[in-house]
Amino acid sequence: MNDRHMAADPGVPLLEMRGITKRFPGVVALDQVDFKIHPGEIVALIGENGAGKSTLMKILGGVHQPSAGELLIEGNPVQIGSVAEASAFGIGFVHQELNNLDNLDIAANVFLGREARRFFLLDRRTMRAATRPYLERLGLEISPDTLLSELSIGQQQMVEIAKALSMRARILIMDEPTSSLTLGETERLLSVMRELRDQGIAIIFISHRLGEIEQCADRVTALRDGVNSGRLARDEICHGAMVQLMVGRDVKATVARSGGERVPGYVQIRDMRTSAWPGQSVSLDIAGGEVLGVAGLVGAGRSELAQAIFGVERALSGTITLDGISIPTNRVKACVQNGIYLIPEDRKAAGLVVEMSVRENTTLASLPRYATAGLLLGGETAATETQIRELNIKTPHAETAAVNLSGGNQQKIVLGKWLSMNPRFIIFDEPTRGIDVGSKQEIYDIIHALADEGVAVMVISSDMEEVLAISDRIAVMSHGAISGFLERDAFGEEAVMNLAVMKPPSPSTL
């Protein structure tokens, strides 16, 4: 299929969406939106959460039907009635929310629905052989027989991409593909995208990582509140211009805080070993009022460390001291009672009970506080209203189910849950993943405000810009251990990267 790398008529776009309007009950998600892409180009689609990017792409992917407007492929009007039809037109979708089966291996996932058969039986050898080149191309040095459940989220995302590639799509829609990838994996992905573009594939790249867009996009199309808000040609693409189109206002880059008083040694973690890295132990101090950024490659053991500190995962050994008091490990309740909280990486599975309302989620961790004699008699309403107001949570109602809110607002609910409980040491694990620029800034402000109040803050992030912008100090983890600390004056992408790829000394024999 790659022979058709030149469109028959270079002037005609491979895909054009004209005047697309989409109405849902009570809301107009898209209003007269235009979009086009030619073969052999990367077009970035940007916009805040709720701007309509997902809806537009879902129409292209066959999940929704437009209420008005038309779709043209190579100049011919088409109807895309289902996901299968979209595939048939050569449209491949790599979703932000991973849709793979982790009880199967890589080859099985890549060939799901298109299994190779030999006399009615699964032809595993062919599938394995066919999968290998795609994995190599993406830099995944893993056998196609590996079960998906053994891979990290970042690696699973690579498999999603391999799957789309293997379906020989002419148009690849990549929805926040790098949100779970490490720096190295991101570089590889961007270069693969450039290669594919050179081979004539059209790539629609949806991302909030403006730096990556600057690196690889040929054009940028922006949406705001369901309408086109502007376009940028190659030489016009820059951070400021993109933010302007997305938000309609200038958003200042985060400024490092001058910081208030620090209480050194407020949090002391000693010799903590996680079950993911039993041979490595981690020790660190966080001052009260300090923001410690924790950087590193995916799989370095940062989330595992956070979970071991908080007690949701087993800590094989280690001690936690807060303000001089020893906190029992492996007991979430002990942490919660002492003001040690974790904002988890997976907000939909661990941060919230998504089917429950905003109110029920906000009060879940502190419920006894709103009860009289164990009964809930309406004490929660006031507290919920306060959180909604203070954190600017955009929800029609306190009873709205959390699943109906955008990612940014869902994250604010998780924050509200814990912030209402007087934190003393709070850990944020990937706090702004998949969240729009506006909400990101609000969350950074919250983090800084917490630190200003004397709270010890740990922020785990794979977003280099983010880590460098908001931290007072950075700890870089690699292979389960801390490979180094960076003070503000030593901050830099290269410095972080060097520490992140460093192999720590081999674990001492126990």
Place this chain on the structure above:
Amino acid sequence: MLAKISRFTGVGRRELGMLVLFLILCVIATLGTFEAGIEESLFKFDRTVTEMKDGKPVQYIDTMGSKFLQPSNLQNQLKMIGMFGIFSIGVGLVIIAAGIDLSLGSLMALFGVVFFLTLSSWGESMGLPLPVRAFVAVLAVLVLGVVFGVFHAVSIAYIGMPAFIVTLCGLLGYRGLARVISDETTVSTKGLEYPTLDYLCQGQFAGIPLPFIYLMVTALIAWVVLHHSVYGRYIFAVGRSEMATKYSGISSAKIIGSTYVICALLTAVSAILFCFYTGSVSASVHGNFYELYGIAAAVLGGCSLRGGEGSIVGIVIGTAIIILIQNTVTLLGGKSAWEAAIVGGVIFIGVFIDLVLPKLRAAK
């Protein structure tokens, strides 16, 4: 406003639908079981019948009544709803916490055997006077309920064994144990009279059977706890997402475990009531399939087997529907074999409609 009432009572569209179904079934039961010669019924009318007798027309008054609405039948059904409803609430709580308990019926066989043996042979060999035996028997069964409940709680919630497996083993094992203890015989009070116990289990108050009153009390307490207490909120949360609940600092093991203890305890209560209803217990058949009826009542009443959904009102209505269907089939003279088939069919249709209707509405 409606939403507020709905949240307060825990009653939603699902429960209202089940209530409507229940009322329709009542009407069917009433009209379908109309017969001649029924003197006592809440719905009857007299009609004059003319017949030929010895060549001369003779008239007499015949009473047509609904067999269903006979006071004796209604009281019996209320009693059944009471006895079945109590343990259905128990298993309903387990289901809302995303668990399952398949061992209820077998537990009932075991409890029944222990109960009657304590009242008869064991009590005799311990030299206890009858009133003491009664007290000990009831206490013993309730304590056993807690013991088995804790056993389930520890294996399932703390050790992490799948609920299906643990309670399936219970299903097989407890009944086997019951048969061993009773030596494969049918146990009863062996002719001894226990008037107080008999009254407490089978008696009436203001015409309403006591088991039904016990059910109402249990349901009221359960309703307050499930829909208005911190503990109840935790049950819903852990049923929806155990992980998110853990990450909020709540001991999910404690919550899930406690539902198994409550379930076994309520089963113990029901077991005692059933003992005096049937008069004797044959370990191999007593309580057969009751766990499925309990689960069916819960599911019919709105408890999703995925967890995190359900209401006490729904469970009670679900129980009532199942008992009602059984009663109707019996009154119509159908073979008891039909009962199971019809109950199965009604539950299927009920859940099917509940699932499909909203999808149809959304697609329009």
